Amino acid sequence: MTEFELIARYFDRPSAVSDAQTRLGIGDDCALLAPTAGHVLAVSTDMLVAGRHFFDDVDPASLGWKTLAVNLSDLAAMGARPLGFTLAVALPAIDERWLEGFSDGLFDCATTFACPLVGGDTTRGPLNLCVTVFGEVVEGRALRRGAAQVGDDVWVSGTLGGAALGLRRALERRDGRHGLPIDDPLQVALERPTPRIALGLALASIAHAAIDVSDGLAQDLGHVLRASGCAARLAIDDIPVAGALMDCDVDDRRRLAVTGGDDYELCFTAAPSRRDDVARAADASMTRVTRIGTITAGDGLTLLDAEGADWRPAALTGFDHFA
Ligand code: ADP
Numbered sequence: 001m002t003e004f005e006l007i008a009r010y011f012d013r014p015s016a017v018s019d020a021q022t023r024l025g026i027g028d029d030c031a032l033l034a035p036t037a038g039h040v041l042a043v044s045t046d047m048l049v050a051g052r053h054f055f056d057d058v059d060p061a062s063l064g065w066k067t068l069a070v071n072l073s074d075l076a077a078m079g080a081r082p083l084g085f086t087l088a089v090a091l092p093a094i095d096e097r098w099l100e101g102f103s104d105g106l107f108d109c110a111t112t113f114a115c116p117l118v119g120g121d122t123t124r125g126p127l128n129l130c131v132t133v134f135g136e137v138v139e140g141r142a143l144r145r146g147a148a149q150v151g152d153d154v155w156v157s158g159t160l161g162g163a164a165l166g167l168r169r170a171l172e173r174r175d176g177r178h179g180l181p182i183d184d185p186l187q188v189a190l191e192r193p194t195p196r197i198a199l200g201l202a203l204a205s206i207a208h209a210a211i212d213v214s215d216g217l218a219q220d221l222g223h224v225l226r227a228s229g230c231a232a233r234l235a236i237d238d239i240p241v242a243g244a245l246m247d248c249d250v251d252d253r254r255r256l257a258v259t260g261g262d263d264y265e266l267c268f269t270a271a272p273s274r275r276d277d278v279a280r281a282a283d284a285s286m287t288r289v290t291r292i293g294t295i296t297a298g299d300g301l302t303l304l305d306a307e308g309a310d311w312r313p314a315a316l317t318g319f320d321h322f323a
């Protein structure tokens, strides 16, 4: 199979979303996108490397889903609407079963979030996947990291810690080569994250700052705090965690909630006067949101346990997350 046959067979699929904003898709030297008047482009790139971001033998359909989902999550965190994406892929060999699974998962995600594949590049090499996603957001409305204000509530969508516990389970079972069942909630959290596009859009005129939780809440909220020049106090046990974490001991559960990556939930801030609006945005987007703390003056992140005492994880590698 030539490179062009490969693209035609697996990637040049008629998009289930016929989008007036894709003026030209795959097949020319460039794709042509037409953002809505009064909007700015939101652009983000993420690379996934075999052995670093995923296991070589991961289910290819899940990998296809996640490759796009993690990029869409960045659009969600800006309150942007997807327009389209490009895919640069290096493949060690043409493995048709792998390509079929991968492209099925990829297009599953693309269709679900109305984000057509408009171009890319294909080459031979160690397995490497790079997506650039394009979205649009009303000028001046993007949810920027630097926009948190003292007195804001801190909110998080969904639950945290599930992907990190799923990864731990997957690593524990590596020897046997059998992971969790594909529909296990921890496996879904790890391999099929839901980008919070609808919530991000609904929050665009309500929230101040937002970020997606890809590296763990402490680290990602830390980016917001530094960019905004403020501090936050969170009630550690108010952080909503995946159901399976209830089987972990309390310190482990708290640590997974605060440092576990790969959940792709949104952490955002909004004025207390907007609580009803946040609740309506959550309802409209059918996404759970939970208030977990407050933005305060100063710098750094304070985590408080039920007694109001400072909580610090017993053994934490990325301890400077809290600096
Ligand atoms: P060029 O030589 O102009 O870079 P290519 O021959 O690499 O073009 O690609 C031909 C067309 O196929 C282009 O429109 C390109 O965007 C598209 N394409 C290449 N690889 C992929 C891919 N993995 N997914 C989607 N589109 C792709």
Ligand code: MG
Binding pocket: 120, 121, 122
């Ligand atoms: Mg090319």
